[in-house]
Amino acid sequence: MALWTESAAGLVRRHERRIGPGAARLFGLAARVLPGLLFCVLLAAAWQAMATRSASPLVPNLQLIGDELLLILQSGEAYRQIGATLGRITLGLLLGFAVALAVGLASARNRFARSFFEPALLLGLTVPGLVWALLCVIWFGLSLKTSVVAIALGIAPALAVSIAQGISAVDPQLIEAAHVYRLSFWVRLRTLWLPAILPFLMSGMRLAFSLAWKVVVLVEVFGLSSGVGYALNTGFISQNVAAVLAWTLAFSVVVAAIEYGLFQTVERRLTRWKRKSLV
Amino acid sequence: MTATLRFRHVDKTFVRPNGEREMVLSDFSLDVGRGELVAIVGSSGIGKSTLLHLAAGLEQPDAGSVEFATGHSPRLGMVFQQPRLFDWLTAADNIAVAIHAAGGDVAKAQEMLTAVGLGKYAHSYPLSLSGGQRQRVALARAFAIEPDVVLLDEPFSALDELTARKLRLQLQELWLDHAPSGILVTHNTLEAAFLADRVVVLGGKPARVEKIVNVAEARPRNAENSFYFDLHRDILATLERHAG
Numbered sequence: 001m002a003l004w005t006e007s008a009a010g011l012v013r014r015h016e017r018r019i020g021p022g023a024a025r026l027f028g029l030a031a032r033v034l035p036g037l038l039f040c041v042l043l044a045a046a047w048q049a050m051a052t053r054s055a056s057p058l059v060p061n062l063q064l065i066g067d068e069l070l071l072i073l074q075s076g077e078a079y080r081q082i083g084a085t086l087g088r089i090t091l092g093l094l095l096g097f098a099v100a101l102a103v104g105l106a107s108a109r110n111r112f113a114r115s116f117f118e119p120a121l122l123l124g125l126t127v128p129g130l131v132w133a134l135l136c137v138i139w140f141g142l143s144l145k146t147s148v149v150a151i152a153l154g155i156a157p158a159l160a161v162s163i164a165q166g167i168s169a170v171d172p173q174l175i176e177a178a179h180v181y182r183l184s185f186w187v188r189l190r191t192l193w194l195p196a197i198l199p200f201l202m203s204g205m206r207l208a209f210s211l212a213w214k215v216v217v218l219v220e221v222f223g224l225s226s227g228v229g230y231a232l233n234t235g236f237i238s239q240n241v242a243a244v245l246a247w248t249l250a251f252s253v254v255v256a257a258i259e260y261g262l263f264q265t266v267e268r269r270l271t272r273w274k275r276k277s278l279v
Numbered sequence: 280m281t282a283t284l285r286f287r288h289v290d291k292t293f294v295r296p297n298g299e300r301e302m303v304l305s306d307f308s309l310d311v312g313r314g315e316l317v318a319i320v321g322s323s324g325i326g327k328s329t330l331l332h333l334a335a336g337l338e339q340p341d342a343g344s345v346e347f348a349t350g351h352s353p354r355l356g357m358v359f360q361q362p363r364l365f366d367w368l369t370a371a372d373n374i375a376v377a378i379h380a381a382g383g384d385v386a387k388a389q390e391m392l393t394a395v396g397l398g399k400y401a402h403s404y405p406l407s408l409s410g411g412q413r414q415r416v417a418l419a420r421a422f423a424i425e426p427d428v429v430l431l432d433e434p435f436s437a438l439d440e441l442t443a444r445k446l447r448l449q450l451q452e453l454w455l456d457h458a459p460s461g462i463l464v465t466h467n468t469l470e471a472a473f474l475a476d477r478v479v480v481l482g483g484k485p486a487r488v489e490k491i492v493n494v495a496e497a498r499p500r501n502a503e504n505s506f507y508f509d510l511h512r513d514i515l516a517t518l519e520r521h522a523g
Contacts, residue, residue: 173359173361173363174363174365176335176337176363177357177359177363179335179336179337180335180336180337180355180357180430181355181357181376181377181380181381181420181424182355182380182381183376183377183380184380187376187379187380191365191368191372191376192365195365195367195368196367198367270367271367272404273366273367273368273404273405273406274366274406275406275407
């Protein structure tokens with residue numbers, strides 16, 4: 001009897017030899033995508049069953065949601081509103097990231113800064129996004145600044161904590177090497193701290209993105225006349241549940257595209273130096 | 280000989296986690312001449328690495344001073360027991376970052392890798408290299424900046440003996456090409472005898488110089504020369520005497 005059985009990677013390699021690299025890649029992609037797709041199909045089937053059973057406009061069937069989705073796509077409304085929301089999220093993320101990087105770096109490297117920022121971070125983590133959305137609408141009115149500042153305030157604390165934790169976890173031996181070779185602050189930031197904290201940064205950015213989306217929708221509901229939040233609010237006022245779900249669905253697809261197309265691609269690219277496990 | 284690096288009446292005390300104070304260096308003085316490699320040997324915990332940390336600016340002396348007579352801010356190259364490379368940078372980039380910080384020409388990274396026999400691994404990441412290859416990159420990095428002083432902290436102790444032998448010869452070649460001053464901290468007395476111009480045997484607590492052995496042999500040296508084995512036995516005997 002063999003002591004060790006063939007590993008999964010070995011199995012893929014063997015298939016690759018038999019069916020060629022292109023087909024093997026397709027096989028690998030299908031193995032990755034199909035389980036998620038199965039979940040979506042089951043969810044849709046369950047929703048359809050619920051809609052048929054309840055026969056209420058509050059639980060529209062897939063046909064109605066699909067029609068609504070087609071309408072917002074064909075009219076170009078989906079691209080306009082999702083584009084507006086994504087633009088605000090991007091600016092808010094950039095501002096929040098810049099603030100979080102400065103605060104996280106300072107907190108990790110300086111005891112005074114850590115104690116100084118601690119109450120702000122604690123407060124920032126406990127204040128709900130709704131409060132930032134309301135305050136920014138009151139302070140800045142109907143402007144781009146409202147959403148950008150609200151998002152930055154909403155995401156910066158969580159991101160700063162992630163960054164500070166990441167920097168604290170950087171191998172002190174590498175920090176010593178950087179000191180001996182007199183790497184400047186910016187070179188250390190680029191070649192040591194940022195790459196070393198990348199796993200923390202990526203999980204922080206994912207969390208920040210989901211928080212930003214929640215905050216911007218609130219701002220758009222309360223005080224703006226464009227964006228997905230505005231469109232959702234319009235659907236809510238007209239009691240059009242199918243429209244609310246169509247907008248949610250459209251934006252979810254965009255979020256999934258960003259997750260798979262951007263975050264995972266960037267992460268894969270930036271961590272290609274990592275040694276793959278043999279098992 | 281003009282001193283490049285000078286420890287002058289250095290005191291250094293560490294406070295242990297249990298609050299106990301331990302003085303490792305007291306009124307310690309040592310000169311490292313221009314182009315000279317001084318090996319420091321002694322038992323574990325005696326303060327050998329502390330001397331390197333003081334020279335590298337990683338720690339500060341409680342009293343006394345560490346002085347460089349280079350006429351400018353000294354360029355330090357350091358090779359640690361572990362390579363301490365940035366895993367996310369290629370071998371060439373690891374070297375280029377240090378060269379850039381020292382104000383040199385980053386194109387020299389490739390040249391240095393070729394000099395240590397790793398020319399074709401310039402674009403490899405450290406984790407895809409063997410332990411010996413990684414340490415070669417660390418050696419190349421230390422010499423790529425045209426250092427005034429090279430600090431070697433047990434650089435070959437984590438390698439198997441065959442690889443270590445090759446790297447000692449590599450170090451000798453680099454020393455001949457670049458002629459910096461330096462300190463080699465090692466537990467391997469044969470290595471000290473083969474590589475150094477002077478071997479300083481430390482003993483006692485706080486550490487004091489028990490013996491200085493001059494190695495009056497020109498480079499390149501032959502590692503098989505029985506002269507180094509005789510020196511090694513002599514140094515070892517001194518160490519054993521002072522270990523009690």
